[in-house]
Amino acid sequence: MNLSQAFRIVRNHSLELCEKLIIEDFSLQASEEVSPPKWHLAHTTWFFEQFILVPKDTGYVVKHPQFNFLFNSYYNSLGARTARNQRGLMSRPSVEEVKIYRSYVDEAMLKLLESDNGAIADLVTLGLNHEQQHQELLITDLKYSLWFNPLNPKVMDIKEYSPELESSWITIDSGVYEIGFKGDGFCYDNELNPHKVYINDFSISSALVTNGEYLEFMKAGGYENPTYWHDEGWAWAREQQIKAPLYWEEIEGEWFYYTLDGQQEVDRSASLAHVNFYEASAYAAWKRCRLPTEFEWEVAQSRFSWGKRWEWTNSAYLPYPGFTVAPGAIGEYNGKFMVNQMVLRGASVATSSGHSRPSYRNFFHPKYRWQFMGIRLAKSK
The missing domain is CATH 1.20.120 (Four Helix Bundle (Hemerythrin (Met), subunit A))
Structure with missing residues (x-):
């Protein structure tokens, strides 16, 4: 082409x-x-x-x-x-x-x-x-x-929720690994330059957290227990009176969520979406796990399926070694956002075809959750 x-x-x-x-x-x-x-x-x-x-x-x-x-x-x-x-x-x-x-x-x-x-x-x-x-x-x-329209409009069906695969733990050995975009083709400047990082032994889940698993966190009082939360996240949840992921609504004891194909009952087997970094971190703490770093995610990504959700990592959005801001207005594209943001890896059901790769670094402030953001757990050995 x-x-x-x-x-x-x-x-x-x-x-x-x-x-x-x-x-x-x-x-x-x-x-x-x-x-x-x-x-x-x-x-x-x-x-x-x-x-x-x-x-x-x-x-x-x-x-x-x-x-x-x-x-x-x-x-x-x-x-x-x-x-x-x-x-x-x-x-x-x-x-x-x-x-x-x-x-x-x-x-x-x-x-x-x-x-x-x-x-x-x-x-x-x-x-x-x-x-x-x-x-x-x-x-x-x-x-x-x-979402604010009580008619729950149907405008497109992008298969927002589908059953998640059965979960298992993938073990990654410690060592020095190369991170960043390599080879031909397009990448953003924030994916350059390839560089080496040392990673300790860790395990990462082969599957994303599901709606059903997150419901257990909610039922266990996850939104009411400050011990799981970053202080900033706890303040956010209290101020906003958050009790569930974005778009979720409890109706007569059952949970529903809004999708672009109308309101639907929460599919417990489907991949969780629309949680922010605070919620992802709190859930991981409740499970006595953690979020992977972006480097761990990139090292492990070939061993699991990804692409349904942008996956929160525990890495701040910072420049790679040797990063330079491009001259002119193009230089305002990525570099000026390298503060107060967390990295997400992968892609989502809303990502356009051909617009994903293992080195892609998405980034958002920890409070945002309107993207298709999900959770993959990790734990140290």
């Missing part, structure tokens, strides 16, 4: 994700942390325009100069932008105008790709991976916003 074909496939998939939405859905934004579908469609287009077409195509004409303000995300070097918590307030441009904007940029991009000698290939590949990130965010952000 050449780059033009890949471009068409990725760009079309963003629109395919919205096929069952009604116009009113496109502007939903239930909190500052999530963005409306319309904004995701426009922002990913803005990325190609601002990072490739404007600097690389001398004949390109920016059709909507004000879109730079509306659809910039966090690139301070590219100027002022809409406040993150106000993205859902922008009723203009319309959904149709955003789709026209996408077509306008796509046409220019495909012409540039036809005439280019490969000079923009790396930037286009980055743009496609950036869009795939936003495809997952579009799904998870939409789920969060629709």
